[in-house]
Amino acid sequence: MTDSKVQNQPADYVPAKVWSPKNNYGGTFGSINRPVSGARFEKELPVGKHPLQLYSQGTPNGQKITIMLEELLAAGHPGAEYDAWLIDIFKGAQFGSGFVGINPNGKIPALVDHSTDPVTRVFESGSILVHLAERFGAFLPTEGRARTETFNWLMWQMGSAPFVGGGLGHFYAYAPLKIEYAIDRYAMETKRQLHVLDTHLATHEFLAGDQYTIADMAVWPWYPGSLYGVYNTHEFLAVEEYTHLLRWYRAIATRPAVARGRVVNRVAGEPGTFLRERHDAKDFESIQQGE
Numbered sequence: 001m002t003d004s005k006v007q008n009q010p011a012d013y014v015p016a017k018v019w020s021p022k023n024n025y026g027g028t029f030g031s032i033n034r035p036v037s038g039a040r041f042e043k044e045l046p047v048g049k050h051p052l053q054l055y056s057q058g059t060p061n062g063q064k065i066t067i068m069l070e071e072l073l074a075a076g077h078p079g080a081e082y083d084a085w086l087i088d089i090f091k092g093a094q095f096g097s098g099f100v101g102i103n104p105n106g107k108i109p110a111l112v113d114h115s116t117d118p119v120t121r122v123f124e125s126g127s128i129l130v131h132l133a134e135r136f137g138a139f140l141p142t143e144g145r146a147r148t149e150t151f152n153w154l155m156w157q158m159g160s161a162p163f164v165g166g167g168l169g170h171f172y173a174y175a176p177l178k179i180e181y182a183i184d185r186y187a188m189e190t191k192r193q194l195h196v197l198d199t200h201l202a203t204h205e206f207l208a209g210d211q212y213t214i215a216d217m218a219v220w221p222w223y224p225g226s227l228y229g230v231y232n233t234h235e236f237l238a239v240e241e242y243t244h245l246l247r248w249y250r251a252i253a254t255r256p257a258v259a260r261g262r263v264v265n266r267v268a269g270e271p272g273t274f275l276r277e278r279h280d281a282k283d284f285e286s287i288q289q290g291e
């Protein structure tokens with residue numbers, strides 16, 4: 001720190017020569033995070049009756065996959081029937097041995113595809129979307145330019161959303177203290193990303209062009225889904241100003257498969273907006289009425 005204008009927070013804070021963690025940082029994830037990976041306790045994963053077993057929670061990354069699975073079923077792919085088991089990340093369920101066995105990164109969502117022998121584990125939401133799109137030949141164009149555009153926006157989403165979730169969302173909604181510099185930094189970047197999407201969608205119906213693809217399914221729960229939802233920052237970021245993005249967002253929201261997929265593995269919310277687990281299409285008829 002050579003800049004004399006730099007102010008430390010707390011004022012007497014000086015970074016140690018070698019960092020070491022505190023016991024508990026407070027805030028929403030302060031007692032959950034650790035600087036090591038791996039399982040923290042033994043727990044096998046349940047396995048249901050369908051070939052596709054999803055282990056997830058209805059966060060924006062989880063919603064991407066349940067939206068895709070519901071879209072596949074709606075498009076006439078009965079092989080996409082799935083069991084969606086809840087991994088409650090706020091209670092540390094992502095650190096069970098069974099879950100870490102299928103995702104060494106210890107984060108939802110993760111999928112096990114039992115249609116292969118041996119079974120195929122799939123982690124990282126972008127990888128899961130590509131796996132399902134290729135397996136069913138759907139929502140991923142086969143033609144060169146549209147296919148590349150789909151991957152362009154899918155990879156854009158995977159690289160960009162951590163600034164929204166781990167950056168703005170964390171410091172605005174989850175951190176135990178409000179730090180103006182941190183919130184400003186990530187608000188700036190999140191608004192820049194919203195502008196990227198708004199500008200592109202001014203001249204394109206969907207992200208990859210005229211076809212609805214896995215790129216739309218990856219971006220939709222985050223932009224602006226997460227800003228209205230988990231992080232409640234839509235007013236703070238003046239999301240209503242991004243009219244082309246909202247045109248696209250609202251059009252996709254009317255799709256019945258999206259309405260179903262977005263509620264799966266959610267544990268709370270307004271009555272009718274969450275379904276802890278999904279094992280059968282009929283489960284949507286008996287959606288839980290609050291907890």
Ligand SMILES: N[C@@H](CCC(=O)N[C@@H](CS)C(=O)NCC(=O)O)C(=O)O
Binds near residue numbers: 032062108
């Ligand atoms: N790049 C990963 C990110 C997954 C991720 O960050 N998942 C979050 C929920 S949205 C999680 O499991 N957090 C729990 C934790 O960090 O312990 C993906 O897209 O699948």
